[in-house]
Amino acid sequence: MPIDPARRHFVTLLAGSPLLAALGLDRRALERLIAGAARPHEAPLTIAQQAIEAAGASGARMQPTLIKAASEALDVFDFEPVAQQTLPPAHWGYLATGTDDDATIRANRAGYERWALRPRRLIDVGAVDASVSFLGTRYPTPIVINPVGSQKAFHAQGEVAVARAAKARNHLMVLSTVATTSIEEAIAERGGPVWFQLYHQTDWSITKQMIARAERAGAPAIVFTVDLLGGSNRLTMTREARRDTRECTRCHLGGAPLPGVSGRVDDRDNRRKPNLVGYDTTRRQLDTGTPTWAYVDRIRQATKAKVWLKGIVTEEDAALAVKHGVDGVFVSNHGGRAENSGRATVTSLPEVVRGAAGKLDIICDGGVRRGVDAFKALALGAKGVGIGRPYIWGLASFGQEGVETVLALLRKELEVTMKQCGATSLAQIGRRHITTA
Numbered sequence: 261m262p263i264d265p266a267r268r269h270f271v272t273l274l275a276g277s278p279l280l281a282a283l284g285l286d287r288r289a290l291e292r293l294i295a296g297a298a299r300p301h302e303a304p305l306t307i308a309q310q311a312i313e314a315a316g317a318s319g320a321r322m323q324p325t326l327i328k329a330a331s332e333a334l335d336v337f338d339f340e341p342v343a344q345q346t347l348p349p350a351h352w353g354y355l356a357t358g359t360d361d362d363a364t365i366r367a368n369r370a371g372y373e374r375w376a377l378r379p380r381r382l383i384d385v386g387a388v389d390a391s392v393s394f395l396g397t398r399y400p401t402p403i404v405i406n407p408v409g410s411q412k413a414f415h416a417q418g419e420v421a422v423a424r425a426a427k428a429r430n431h432l433m434v435l436s437t438v439a440t441t442s443i444e445e446a447i448a449e450r451g452g453p454v455w456f457q458l459y460h461q462t463d464w465s466i467t468k469q470m471i472a473r474a475e476r477a478g479a480p481a482i483v484f485t486v487d488l489l490g491g492s493n494r495l496t497m498t499r500e501a502r503r504d505t506r507e508c509t510r511c512h513l514g515g516a517p518l519p520g521v522s523g524r525v526d527d528r529d530n531r532r533k534p535n536l537v538g539y540d541t542t543r544r545q546l547d548t549g550t551p552t553w554a555y556v557d558r559i560r561q562a563t564k565a566k567v568w569l570k571g572i573v574t575e576e577d578a579a580l581a582v583k584h585g586v587d588g589v590f591v592s593n594h595g596g597r598a599e600n601s602g603r604a605t606v607t608s609l610p611e612v613v614r615g616a617a618g619k620l621d622i623i624c625d626g627g628v629r630r631g632v633d634a635f636k637a638l639a640l641g642a643k644g645v646g647i648g649r650p651y652i653w654g655l656a657s658f659g660q661e662g663v664e665t666v667l668a669l670l671r672k673e674l675e676v677t678m679k680q681c682g683a684t685s686l687a688q689i690g691r692r693h694i695t696t697a
């Protein structure tokens with residue numbers, strides 16, 4: 261049985277409480293529950309679940325009320341159970357899913373626990389500046405709004421609410437190919453540059469038109485996602501979709517969410533995917549096979565926009581990205597939704613930094629839930645950190661205000677961490693500020 265929202269929230273609170281030890285629970289096991297992956301057939305979770313059961317009636321009495329307003333949130337986790345309660349099961353499953361047993365979602369979080377801070381004292385931290393420049397635009401914080409598809413599945417305003425939040429808080433936003441809002445509208449609502457994340461199409465002539473359209477709309481960067489080219493095995497999503505008995509003909513062919521996710525966008529059902537419609541299909545150039553580095557060259561030749569790759573996790577591929585003239589990379593495993601590597605992105609980050617040899621900008625995403633996580637990634641060489649699920653929890657819970665609050669919480673936490681570590685600018689954050697835990 262999936263964990264109900266109230267219990268999930270109870271677990272969140274428990275993780276920070278002395279009760280944790282009293283219950284004989286391991287924090288990581290609790291994190292696994294919070295990651296939304298709890299399944300009765302996973303032994304470690306069963307133990308944790310049993311311990312929660314053992315808390316019994318007193319535990320039930322302690323279950324907190326879910327937050328009723330964004331302003332009540334103390335951290336981004338406060339939004340997760342509200343989002344789960346608000347969303348229909350299939351949409352929740354799409355958001356929460358990883359691949360196989362969701363181990364890589366948990367790994368992404370656990371990766372941050374392997375690093376500890378080395379705070380420095382007696383440095384004047386009266387003024388702290390966490391600003392960063394991406395492609396000539398200065399942002400007050402390195403926290404990036406990562407591409408997440410189909411956001412109108414989470415809130416009626418979807419990406420429009422997110423773009424407005426990005427504008428209000430001045431964050432870099434990346435729009436997904438499979439967004440439910442067009443790149444033109446997203447840029448208009450953002451009132452500034454939005455980067456365009458690209459899922460290639462089997463027909464190169466369409467991919468080329470998509471790139472040209474994004475560039476025309478004002479996107480300064482094309483972010484080519486390369487971590488789903490072999491497909492992914494999303495079981496949590498399928499399980500949750502099976503619990504959803506609604507007829508969904510307005511948005512899904514046949515009335516049910518399409519099963520599974522492949523490396524390619526399913527263009528049979530793009531009624532709510534404005535970035536995939538309106539292209540001239542008369543000059544078809546069908547590709548066989550899946551993209552290789554030659555395809556990256558092709559993209560670069562097709563645009564004057566900067567080209568980033570999303571999904572790089574090894575030194576070798578970072579070095580190849582340099583060789584192929586790429587401008588930057590997202591160290592990403594798609595939030596644990598691609599291969600079930602079991603390796604945290606923050607663990608991959610140092611080798612990508614090595615392979616990049618100072619020639620690529622790097623954004624690290626996956627499991628960033630607190631400002632202190634962001635600080636650790638920056639200390640390991642990232643220029644920015646991307647977030648996915650946290651801002652969608654905020655969106656699903658309270659629309660634009662929820663997204664804004666998530667962004668504000670993370671920014672505040674990062675700035676406090678910077679002050680505590682004696683770093684007053686991002687340039688001052690270095691490897692010396694962290695050590696293995």
Ligand SMILES: Cc1cc2nc3c(=O)[nH]c(=O)nc-3n(C[C@H](O)[C@H](O)[C@H](O)COP(=O)(O)O)c2cc1C
Pocket residue numbers: 354355356368406407408409436437438457485570592593594595596597625626627628646647648649650
């Ligand atoms: C529901 C969902 C949809 C996503 N859609 C896309 C997408 O369309 N394109 C893409 O490149 N990444 C997509 N991602 C991956 C995110 O950009 C990001 O890499 C990931 O969510 C970061 O991990 P986090 O959720 O732990 O913060 C998606 C992630 C989620 C959770």
